[in-house]
Amino acid sequence: MLGSFRVRTPDWILFGFDTIRQVGAEARRLGAGRVMLLTDPGVAKAGLLDPVYESLKGEGLEYDIFDTVEPEPSIQNLLEASKMAKEGKFDVFVAVGGGSSMDTTKVVSAMMTNEGDVQDFFGVDNVPRRGLPTIMVTTTSGTGSEVTRMAVFTDKAVNLKRVVSAQNILADVAIVDPNMTLSKPQAVTAATGIDAFIHAVEAYVAVSASPLTDTIALEATKLVAENLGPAFANGNDMTARYNMALGSFMAGISLNNAGVGAVHALAYPIGAEYHLSHGLALIVIFAETMRSISISCLPKFRKLAEAMGVDVQGLTPWEAADEAVAGMSELARMVGLPTTLSEVGGDQAKIAEWAKAAHGEQRLLGNTPRTLSVEDVADIFKKSF
Incomplete structure (x- = not known):
């Protein structure tokens, strides 16, 4: 195996216990004034957002939350999140959750800077411009979405999974704090x-x-x-x-x-x-x-x-x-x-x-x-x- 290869990763990866405390500082570094948090009801109920709130407040950042990301999210659910994103005029997007929340966040961010329909994104490298800055905070040890260029959604109209695969949706920052996985059943x-x-x-x-x-x-x-x-x-x-x-x-x-x-x-x-x-x-x-x-x-x-x-x-x-x-x-x-x-x-x-x-x-x-x-x-x- 003597061929050449290239490596794709987020700009920054923060790994280890208590790295969640750095989410506010990272958002500030990315130019945040107003942050949109995207998560699912289970994460919100489990109290996993508390250290995120504390860190954002510590940096004096405003934030609002979309906490209804679906498991295996539908395209309609994605559009609901993007509607809030457009109306809220956010400048940094933070996912807190598993693959569903992170995938949704990656594509919502891209929808803020790319014209056209979200259907145009599906396939390989169909996202022309990078979205607004994103931070992925994973609460599961599984999907790896925090460090990938992929996002998967359910197209209920045809009952199939649809994939966005594009370098321009890769996160700016990934935070992997094992503490965030302790409450998982x-x-x-x-x-x-x-x-x-x-x-x-x-x-x-x-x-x-x-x-x-x-x-x-x-x-x-x-x-x-x-x-x-x-x-x-x-x-x-x-x-x-x-x-x-x-x-x-x-x-x-x-x-x-x-x-x-x-x-x-x-x-x-x-x-x-x-x-x-x-x-x-x-x-x-x-x-x-x-x-x-x-x-x-x-x-x-x-x-x-x-x-x-x-x-x-x-x-x-x-x-x-x-x-x-x-x-x-x-x-x-x-x-x-x-x-x-x-x-x-x-x-x-x-x-x-x-x-x-x-x-x-x-x-x-x-x-x-x-x-x-x-x-x-x-x-x-x-x-x-």
């Missing part, structure tokens, strides 16, 4: 944790992977595999929460630079169909998708197994790959997650429809180490029941 810890794990694994085997992303993704895989169980068992385990936050952040960096592939392509239609969280939509088709593509990168699957602590010494490449896939499924089951489509109410009669939709995601399938036909995709769905 087990179900959220599990679903977001497996999301981070899958991001790391997919980035590691991606066509666009580089020596740098391989190193980061493999370490992220190890961190999540070792710490998801302890964080799930005891949400106040500070070491586990710290390492999960680090693993998720590293997975996001690797995703942002190497991309993801077939697992995400197959997850989009079922996530929209059954209104599954992103992590759940990924995990129910993850094992069979990875098994299908393992033939194209067997040495990497051995390294993945080793990163997860699976003993593959003396095994053939095929056997090591099988053990890696088994370990991936076991990690999910350990934290109570479903691993098949049957467990989330999947309907086998929908396979052809899903396969067609997933195969249309050539941006993702093109980054997968094995070429998959629509028949291959349908077979993965079938085996995932």
